[in-house]
Amino acid sequence: MNRPEGAAADLPPGVDAPVFAEPWQAEAFALTVALHDKGLFSWNEWADALSAQVKKPNAAADGRDYYEHWLAALENLLASKGLAAKSDVDAMAHAWERAAHATPHGKPILLENDPTGQDQASR
Template sequence: MNPRDLLPQADDDRVFSEPWQAQAFAMTLALHQKGVFSWSEWAESLSKELENSGAEDGSDYYTCWLAALEKLLAAKSITALSDVDALAAAWQRAAHATPHGTPILLENDPQHVDRHNTF
């Protein structure tokens, strides 16, 4: 299957409306290519998320994509969902603590603990 077949079509020819969407897409392809999961496992995981989606217009496609990836990695014991949630919360705190116009760094999280690349 061609990865381009997975991309939703947009009227303005932009496939990704946010950088994180492109990153989630690229991460998924890289993990599949490394053999972390089969394409059928990925398709099943994404299908489940899309079936449970609340948006009829597909506006939450990449939110579903990311949730499917997180759950598949947890099912494969690559990471725990609680670790993903903790890291997301740390990035959120870092974003709130970062002055406007400067890069958001995880170290800006007021609760930051140096884990030496644990995440």
């Protein structure tokens, strides 16, 4: 079986596969740590929020959707603490999605690329 270059089997001995499958997962992780460090929530609050998400009946048994649950837990925690309303988070996510679709391949995705300019209203 031919494996793509860079597959986990090609890693040097003693080096595990990357923790994050995609950059957004690392960003969600870093954002959670940064918000905790700012004192916006405790680790117990975070653990409760994440636990509630991963225990949902629709969670994949193999954990492949772990970071989707991570992100949902963060969004719910921020909303429950009055730090970011779900509608604001959703509006910003849609702005980023529009910006991604409007960005030429190979170029960095910037919120300014949102063709509707609706990101300005949520800042």
